[in-house]
Amino acid sequence: MSIKKVLTGNHAISYGAMVSRVQVISAYPITPQTQVVELLSEMVADGILDAIFVNVESEHSAMSACVSASAAGARAFTATSAQGLALMHEMLHWAAGARLPIVLAEINRAMAPPWSIWTDQNDSLSQRDTGWMQIYVESNQEAFDSVILAYKVAEQVYLPCMVVLDAFVLSHTSEPVEIYDQEKVDEFLPPYKPMVAIEPGKTFGYGALAAPDTYMEFRYKMQKAMEKAITLFEKEGKLFGEMFGRTYGLVEEYMMDDADYVIVTVGATTSTARVAIQELRKQGEKVGLLKLRVIRPFPFDKVREVLKGRKKVAVLDRNISFGHHGIFYQEIKSALYPLKERPQVYGYIAGLGGRDITVKDFIDIYHDMKNREDMVEIIWKGVKL
Amino acid sequence: MKNWNIPQDELLYSGHAACQGCGGALAMRLALKAIGENAVATIPACCWTIISGDVLYHALKIPVFHTAFETAAISATGLKAGLTMRGFKDTTVFAWAGDGGTFDIGIQAISGAAERNEDIIYFVYDNEAYMNTGIQRSSATPWGAWTTTTPVKHPEDKPKKNIDEILAAHKIPYLATVNVAYPEDFIRKVKKAKEIKGFRFIHIFAPCPPGWKMPSDISIQVARLATQTGVFPLYEVENGKNYTINYLPPKKLPVIEYLKLQGRFKHLNESQVEYIQQMVDENLETLLKKHELTHGTLENIPRPEFYK
Numbered sequence: 001m002s003i004k005k006v007l008t009g010n011h012a013i014s015y016g017a018m019v020s021r022v023q024v025i026s027a028y029p030i031t032p033q034t035q036v037v038e039l040l041s042e043m044v045a046d047g048i049l050d051a052i053f054v055n056v057e058s059e060h061s062a063m064s065a066c067v068s069a070s071a072a073g074a075r076a077f078t079a080t081s082a083q084g085l086a087l088m089h090e091m092l093h094w095a096a097g098a099r100l101p102i103v104l105a106e107i108n109r110a111m112a113p114p115w116s117i118w119t120d121q122n123d124s125l126s127q128r129d130t131g132w133m134q135i136y137v138e139s140n141q142e143a144f145d146s147v148i149l150a151y152k153v154a155e156q157v158y159l160p161c162m163v164v165l166d167a168f169v170l171s172h173t174s175e176p177v178e179i180y181d182q183e184k185v186d187e188f189l190p191p192y193k194p195m196v197a198i199e200p201g202k203t204f205g206y207g208a209l210a211a212p213d214t215y216m217e218f219r220y221k222m223q224k225a226m227e228k229a230i231t232l233f234e235k236e237g238k239l240f241g242e243m244f245g246r247t248y249g250l251v252e253e254y255m256m257d258d259a260d261y262v263i264v265t266v267g268a269t270t271s272t273a274r275v276a277i278q279e280l281r282k283q284g285e286k287v288g289l290l291k292l293r294v295i296r297p298f299p300f301d302k303v304r305e306v307l308k309g310r311k312k313v314a315v316l317d318r319n320i321s322f323g324h325h326g327i328f329y330q331e332i333k334s335a336l337y338p339l340k341e342r343p344q345v346y347g348y349i350a351g352l353g354g355r356d357i358t359v360k361d362f363i364d365i366y367h368d369m370k371n372r373e374d375m376v377e378i379i380w381k382g383v384k385l
Numbered sequence: 386m387k388n389w390n391i392p393q394d395e396l397l398y399s400g401h402a403a404c405q406g407c408g409g410a411l412a413m414r415l416a417l418k419a420i421g422e423n424a425v426a427t428i429p430a431c432c433w434t435i436i437s438g439d440v441l442y443h444a445l446k447i448p449v450f451h452t453a454f455e456t457a458a459i460s461a462t463g464l465k466a467g468l469t470m471r472g473f474k475d476t477t478v479f480a481w482a483g484d485g486g487t488f489d490i491g492i493q494a495i496s497g498a499a500e501r502n503e504d505i506i507y508f509v510y511d512n513e514a515y516m517n518t519g520i521q522r523s524s525a526t527p528w529g530a531w532t533t534t535t536p537v538k539h540p541e542d543k544p545k546k547n548i549d550e551i552l553a554a555h556k557i558p559y560l561a562t563v564n565v566a567y568p569e570d571f572i573r574k575v576k577k578a579k580e581i582k583g584f585r586f587i588h589i590f591a592p593c594p595p596g597w598k599m600p601s602d603i604s605i606q607v608a609r610l611a612t613q614t615g616v617f618p619l620y621e622v623e624n625g626k627n628y629t630i631n632y633l634p635p636k637k638l639p640v641i642e643y644l645k646l647q648g649r650f651k652h653l654n655e656s657q658v659e660y661i662q663q664m665v666d667e668n669l670e671t672l673l674k675k676h677e678l679t680h681g682t683l684e685n686i687p688r689p690e691f692y693k
Contacts, residue, residue: 023467023470024466024467024470026463026466051470052466052469052470054462054463054501055501056459056497057494057496057497058493058494058497060455060456060494061459061493061494061497064452064453064459064463064494065459065462065466066463067452067460067463068427068450068452068459068460068461068463068464068467069463069464069466071450071463071464071467072463072466072467072468072471073467073468073471074466074467074471076463076467091453091456094452094453197471198425198448198464198467198468199425199448199468199471199473199476200422200424200425200447200448200468200473200476201423202448203445203446203447203448204443204448204449205437205438205440205442205443205445205448205449205451206448206450206451207451207452208434208437208438208439208440208443208449208451209434209435209440209451210439210440211439211440214439214440214441
């Protein structure tokens with residue numbers, strides 16, 4: 001029987017790792033991630049979870065330990081935030097390049113300086129091109145579910161996966177979370193059996209030097225694996241729904257049937273946007289919501305299918321690529337460009353460093369988008385100058 | 386020392402990519418003879434990244450996980466954890482790194498693994514510079530040496546970092562210095578290390594003919610002189626406090642005998658050589674005191690006939 005617990009986003013992640021039966025956990029404390037691994041270290045010490053917990057001296061080492069434990073054939077897990085993720089950067093490439101299905105919970109936190117411990121997406125999006133899959137979640141239940149799903153897909157395509165959740169908005173906020181029966185999780189996620197693993201008696205060099213005549217094929221295969229993951233996220237998300245009652249895809253649509261105007265969100269702001277859309281619908285506005293859930297691999301086809309034929313789209317970015325635009329705004333535009341008839345797309349930047357994004361902000365964004373005729377490409381929301 | 390007891394089995398194949406006279410290649414050959422086949426290695430960026438062969442080839446009879454420069458110690462830790470969870474509990478897991486990856490960029494992860502007393506062997510094959518990228522100084526480069534970043538006009542002006550004392554301060558169960566010119570001592574210590582649980586550190590003296598600007602056929606001669614002059618003493622440290630010197634030459638040779646064979650020291654004048662001699666003497670003196678503190682006497686330090 002499944003049980004319901006009131007859990008913070010952080011502890012939902014810990015439980016997600018527990019029911020996924022992770023075997024090696026290696027971590028370093030960082031706010032607001034720390035609670036994830038505090039609970040896991042307790043589970044390991046209490047014998048509830050059969051795993052080795054390595055208390056390392058840095059995030060660089062945390063990811064390195066996961067990389068080699070995974071190369072040795074074990075299911076590996078870690079969690080981090082912001083500066084910690086940045087310190088892992090080199091080893092994120094190593095994990096992906098070595099084709100290791102590690103799962104990392106990343107608590108979205110703004111990068112310093114100036115110091116900030118609150119949410120924004122620049123830390124995880126700076127790692128967008130490392131070869132990691134990235135899932136952004138909206139609730140604590142989705143955080144828990146996504147850890148299990150992440151392993152399920154990662155272990156089929158041999159690519160690592162990040163489960164990303166907002167600092168404090170989710171990480172330290174309690175919500176009811178359904179913890180599924182372990183036997184059922186085991187049925188969905190069987191033990192990790194890698195195609196190739198380091199073990200005594202098997203003589204080979206893993207990750208050795210590749211000359212120009214062999215290197216490029218490694219990269220080609222990584223891209224093909226990403227493309228395969230697109231189908232797998234849909235397939236496994238559906239199967240997950242059949243087994244546990246919650247179906248997940250690459251994107252989620254809300255009130256989109258007749259929507260002329262669309263707001264695009266990623267992460268916890270989605271819940272706020274849903275309320276704004278309900279309000280606007282009551283006033284007769286034809287507005288809907290597109291939530292991006294998986295952003296690597298990027299669901300090009302899905303995004304085109306959903307946004308095709310709409311009048312205008314507003315993309316909310318809790319991030320910015322300095323000297324360019326908001327990152328999701330870029331991604332949505334690039335997905336729509338091949339279409340002959342494209343909706344007008346506007347990019348709104350809001351909520352950096354944990355600044356609140358309210359229902360009223362989304363209502364304002366909606367009216368601003370609807371009435372806008374100019375081509376301005378970055379619209380800052382709520383900057384105090 | 387009367388009977389040779391070096392295993393005949395070769396776990397390093399010929400056809401590897403090392404230079405002629407490479408101390409690092411010989412070191413791996415000897416280490417594997419002592420460890421045997423039930424082993425797994427991790428190698429960070431260093432000469433051995435190349436020596437072991439590219440993606441289509443592999444020169445070792447054990448599996449190797451290639452890892453990033455600063456991660457040898459933690460990579461071995463992760464391998465050990467992963468293998469343990471998979472039931473391979475008696476496999477020897479070792480890290481194999483150069484002096485750059487050990488004395489410099491890798492020291493944080495080494496300190497972490499040593500402090501946690503991870504059950505791995507850490508080998509550093511020390512050729513006293515970053516050789517793989519073309520002979521740049523590392524903190525293992527000795528005072529007075531030429532490298533491409535400490536050119537003859539401005540040779541290395543800092544003494545070699547004492548990595549062994551840093552590791553000994555972590556109170557690890559076992560630490561040993563070995564020299565490719567003393568294979569019996571080398572094999573004995575690696576075998577001993579293999580039987581100990583916890584973090585073990587083996588510091589290998591491994592000459593590099595191109596980096597030291599010397600002919601490849603005098604590699605072993607120069608390596609032997611390093612120990613006979615006291616530049617690289619052979620000793621063990623157990624639990625960070627028990628020091629044992631394993632060998633002292635019957636008559637300590639002057640350091641000039643060691644320096645004069647290598648192009649990297651040829652610019653040195655008499656007073657500079659004298660300064661090196663002084664440093665070597667002081668270091669050896671300190672070590673002798675530690676041996677005496679442990680054993681109460683200096684009398685039992687072996688001075689085998691063989692090396693006279």
